[in-house]
Amino acid sequence: MKNNSxxxxxxxxxxxFFAVMLLMPFLFGILEGSTPAMIWxxxxxxxxxxxxxxxxxxILALFxxxxxxxxxxxxxxxxxxxxxxxxxAYLTGIALKTLSMPFWEVVLLVxxxxxxxxxxxxxxxxRVKGITFTLVSLGLASVFHIIxxxxxxINLTGADVGLxxxxxxxxxxxxxxxxxxxxxALTLLVATYLFYRRFVASPTGRVCVAIRENEGRAKMLGxxxxxxxxxxxxxxxxxxxxxxxxxxxxxxIISPAVADLGYTVTGLLIVLxxxxxxxxxxxVGAFALRLLDFTLxxxxxxxxxxxxxxxxxxxxxxxxYGIVGTMKLRQLSTKPGWQRLWGLLKPKN
Amino acid sequence: xxxNLRKNxxxxxxxxxxxxxxxVAARGMSGKDVLITVLRGFSVGSxxxxxxxxxxxxxxxxxxxxxxxxxLYMIGAYVGWTVYVRSDTFIDVLTPILLILAGFSLSNLWGxxxxxxxxxxxxRKTVAWVLxxxxxxxxxxxxxxxxxxxxxxNNFSQSPITYSYMADQGLRIIPAEVTFSKISPIxxxxxxxxxxxxxxxxxxxxxxxxxxxxxxxxxxxLLPALLLLVGxxxxxxxAQLTSWMFAMSTNWLFVIxxxxxxxxxxxxxxxxxxxxxxxxxxxxxYQLMLTLGLGTIGLQIVQAVWGRPEFVWPKxxxxxxxxxxxxxxxxxxxxxxxxxxxxxxxxxxxxxxxIFIPIVGIIVLILVxxxxxxxxxxxxxxxxxxxxxxxxxxxxxxxxVFTLVFALGVGLAAFGGALAAxxxxxxxxxxxxxxxxxxxxxxxxxxxxxxxxxxxxLLVGLIQQFMIKYGQIGIPLPFTDVVFKPSPPLVPASTxxxxxxxxxxxxxxxxGTKE
Numbered sequence: 004m005k006n007n008s009x010x011x012x013x014x015x016x017x018x019x020f021f022a023v024m025l026l027m028p029f030l031f032g033i034l035e036g037s038t039p040a041m042i043w044x045x046x047x048x049x050x051x052x053x054x055x056x057x058x059x060x061x062i063l064a065l066f067x068x069x070x071x072x073x074x075x076x077x078x079x080x081x082x083x084x085x086x087x088x089x090x091x092a093y094l095t096g097i098a099l100k101t102l103s104m105p106f107w108e109v110v111l112l113v114x115x116x117x118x119x120x121x122x123x124x125x126x127x128x129x130r131v132k133g134i135t136f137t138l139v140s141l142g143l144a145s146v147f148h149i150i151x152x153x154x155x156x157i158n159l160t161g162a163d164v165g166l167x168x169x170x171x172x173x174x175x176x177x178x179x180x181x182x183x184x185x186x187x188a189l190t191l192l193v194a195t196y197l198f199y200r201r202f203v204a205s206p207t208g209r210v211c212v213a214i215r216e217n218e219g220r221a222k223m224l225g226x227x228x229x230x231x232x233x234x235x236x237x238x239x240x241x242x243x244x245x246x247x248x249x250x251x252x253x254x255x256i257i258s259p260a261v262a263d264l265g266y267t268v269t270g271l272l273i274v275l276x277x278x279x280x281x282x283x284x285x286x287v288g289a290f291a292l293r294l295l296d297f298t299l300x301x302x303x304x305x306x307x308x309x310x311x312x313x314x315x316x317x318x319x320x321x322x323x324y325g326i327v328g329t330m331k332l333r334q335l336s337t338k339p340g341w342q343r344l345w346g347l348l349k350p351k352n
Numbered sequence: 353x354x355x356n357l358r359k360n361x362x363x364x365x366x367x368x369x370x371x372x373x374x375x376v377a378a379r380g381m382s383g384k385d386v387l388i389t390v391l392r393g394f395s396v397g398s399x400x401x402x403x404x405x406x407x408x409x410x411x412x413x414x415x416x417x418x419x420x421x422x423x424l425y426m427i428g429a430y431v432g433w434t435v436y437v438r439s440d441t442f443i444d445v446l447t448p449i450l451l452i453l454a455g456f457s458l459s460n461l462w463g464x465x466x467x468x469x470x471x472x473x474x475x476r477k478t479v480a481w482v483l484x485x486x487x488x489x490x491x492x493x494x495x496x497x498x499x500x501x502x503x504x505x506n507n508f509s510q511s512p513i514t515y516s517y518m519a520d521q522g523l524r525i526i527p528a529e530v531t532f533s534k535i536s537p538i539x540x541x542x543x544x545x546x547x548x549x550x551x552x553x554x555x556x557x558x559x560x561x562x563x564x565x566x567x568x569x570x571x572x573x574l575l576p577a578l579l580l581l582v583g584x585x586x587x588x589x590x591a592q593l594t595s596w597m598f599a600m601s602t603n604w605l606f607v608i609x610x611x612x613x614x615x616x617x618x619x620x621x622x623x624x625x626x627x628x629x630x631x632x633x634x635x636x637x638y639q640l641m642l643t644l645g646l647g648t649i650g651l652q653i654v655q656a657v658w659g660r661p662e663f664v665w666p667k668x669x670x671x672x673x674x675x676x677x678x679x680x681x682x683x684x685x686x687x688x689x690x691x692x693x694x695x696x697x698x699x700x701x702x703x704x705x706x707i708f709i710p711i712v713g714i715i716v717l718i719l720v721x722x723x724x725x726x727x728x729x730x731x732x733x734x735x736x737x738x739x740x741x742x743x744x745x746x747x748x749x750x751x752x753v754f755t756l757v758f759a760l761g762v763g764l765a766a767f768g769g770a771l772a773a774x775x776x777x778x779x780x781x782x783x784x785x786x787x788x789x790x791x792x793x794x795x796x797x798x799x800x801x802x803x804x805x806x807x808x809x810l811l812v813g814l815i816q817q818f819m820i821k822y823g824q825i826g827i828p829l830p831f832t833d834v835v836f837k838p839s840p841p842l843v844p845a846s847t848x849x850x851x852x853x854x855x856x857x858x859x860x861x862x863x864g865t866k867e
Contacts, residue, residue, distance in 0.1 A: 126856075127852075142795070145848055146845050316645040
């Protein structure tokens with residue numbers, strides 16, 4: 004029983020987040036004036052809108068989380084990370100639409116493809132390091148982007164228009180069963196986050212952190228660093244593929260932009276806003292970025308991406324540890340401050 | 353020699369395989385097709401080289417992967433186009449830029465003044481920020497009222513597309529002049545100078561330790577005074593200058609446009625390095641992300657100013673002649689009639705695209721090579737690439753060399769943009785495409801190696817062009833009757849695959865050195 008309570012206290016933040024996010028559609032729906040029963044039956048327009056925004060944020064957060072594991076924890080900067088996401092999205096779309104496979108087989112296929120891709124990258128891993136790895140990953144991903152965009156594959160991928168009309172299984176269709184979709188996406192995000200926390204705390208995760216800090220030393224301690232990198236790569240790829248699968252099910256069009264370098268940069272931006280290597284930063288960053296983008300687009304219009312770019316530069320220059328990282332640093336300095344204050348009040352013995 | 357061969361055996365084998373592949377590819381075509389394809393390969397390779405060379409210089413010395421290079425290439429093209437097609441806009445913009453530069457170049461003098469003022473650190477900071485903010489605010493106020501003749505993106509008859517089309521037809525109409533109506537000229541000129549000087553003073557107050565000046569000589573006034581003088585002169589003789597530029601032969605105008613593009617690239621590079629990159633030298637990953645962000649911002653600015661649609665940069669007179677003797681068959685015909693095409697081996701070769709660009713590329717290669725190998729600054733750069741700390745320890749101001757190399761690298765990219773635009777046209781996506789080619793070229797040739805950049809660019813250009821040519825004529829697959837035609841999107845994919853293969857065998861590229 005003690006173990007269980009320590010799990011609850013350790014992960015208080017994310018569990019409160021889970022509960023609040025589950026209540027969110029109901030809260031907004033009731034404020035708008037619809038009854039909980041209507042929301043349960045996917046009727047209220049406001050709650051549906053909030054659910055839609057939430058699903059987009061959860062997918063982004065999942066993608067950013069997988070990027071943070073690779074970049075923030077293991078220290079591998081890959082510019083081809085969007086490939087994991089895009090392959091999963093396109094594979095889901097093609098398998099459901101052209102091959103009309105049953106849903107559970109599609110999920111298995113996508114996860115299998117994720118592992119195969121991670122292994123493909125890991126062929127490259129032991130040979131190239133640092134910036135060269137970044138370039139090779141960029142190259143591999145841009146080959147996929149080019150293939151998706153090419154006119155030879157227009158029947159499968161829809162070329163530059165994107166893949167349209169994917170038949171989504173009825174039980175999680177975003178049109179009729181959006182609340183369920185929302186709950187599934189949220190649960191997946193929270194479960195992945197908890198797993199990642201556990202992974203980073205595990206011996207394997209500690210070695211990954213050691214590789215980020217100094218690969219030579221980790222090697223000298225007798226760890227086969229390539230194996231650990233591949234493990235991190237596989238986990239990251241699986242998560243990104245899950246995000247891609249949800250994306251393919253939720254969005255009416257899978258646009259080729261998700262295979263682009265720009266999408267990897269979005270992940271990077273989220274991680275940067277939230278805080279590199281903090282994991283929870285990925286979720287915070289996804290919320291910050293999506294809501295900011297949403298508001299800016301509403302009030303300013305097309306030039307919103309200019310402001311997003313400016314925010315990116317400002318974060319790189321002035322807030323390098325991101326929102327979560329900066330807060331953690333503050334906490335470190337506020338704790339001694341409180342202790343000092345407490346020491347003043349407490350009579351010395 | 354024998355040792356060398358053995359050490360580089362992998363690189364030589366790869367090169368031999370590529371050469372054999374190209375040879376086989378060339379065998380499948382007629383002589384004139386081979387010639388044109390090779391020339392086009394050289395042309396694409398030259399432009400790629402200009403971007404890649406700057407990239408490799410910057411990465412070699414500064415360890416900064418400048419991912420904004422593609423955007424700066426694009427900015428070079430757009431700035432050059434503005435000078436060439438809308439010279440009046442260029443003249444109008446010149447005055448504010450010169451005056452602002454004059455104001456900021458006073459910061460050297462302000463440093464001394466700032467050293468004299470004794471203030472508590474906090475009050476100093478507050479005063480500085482108040483000065484900077486008021487300075488920039490007023491500057492923005494003056495700038496928005498300053499008359500600049502420009503195009504109108506929403507009105508098709510006044511859009512860049514129309515102006516380029518008209519210029520292409522030889523109808524260089526002087527657009528209506530914009531006069532000082534919202535602000536009086538004297539207030540505008542003084543306002544620009546004073547507000548920028550005000551912000552410069554604020555900046556000087558902020559960093560007081562660096563800006564202490566030892567001597568104040570009249571020479572320090574020379575640069576601001578010169579900039580001010582030229583700026584005012586341009587403002588006074590605006591109309592005359594505009595009509596002079598519109599009456600000028602397009603050949604000279606083209607030279608001016610390219611020079612202005614290079615200068616703007618150099619200026620932007622120096623500005624980027626000193627203000628944004630410099631604070632981040634101990635955090636390399638953040639530099640990379642910063643340049644990526646700057647690239648996006650630059651792209652957005654270009655889209656906002658020049659619009660999204662594609663338009664052309666008309667070629668100068670020298671390359672557009674269509675006389676009776678064209679296409680030219682000998683040099684005399686070519687120079688007398690300024691033919692746009694020449695006949696080589698029975699095929700028509702475009703002079704600008706397929707002969708002029710490669711020649712310029714080779715000249716730049718030689719010039720930069722001489723700069724690196726034969727000059728003192730080149731020696732410092734090469735030493736810095738080898739071991740930066742050692743150069744610093746020898747008492748050389750590496751910071752200044754950093755700024756110089758960054759400015760040079762960006763200037764080369766802008767030059768590439770201005771050179772390529774007349775043959776490829778201007779689109780907001782041109783930078784992105786070229787950045788990918790340049791990265792691939794560098795990865796193939798070796799990231800920090802200057803000859804590697806040249807070799808990689810040439811290989812990328814040749815392979816792309818051969819793929820495009822085979823996309824037109826098709827490859828007959830052996831043992832079948834099927835003719836395989838690589839579609840245009842597969843062209844970049846082929847070079848990417850080559851890069852991955854080369855990097856797997858030689859992680860440091862063909863000519864790169866191992867650490």
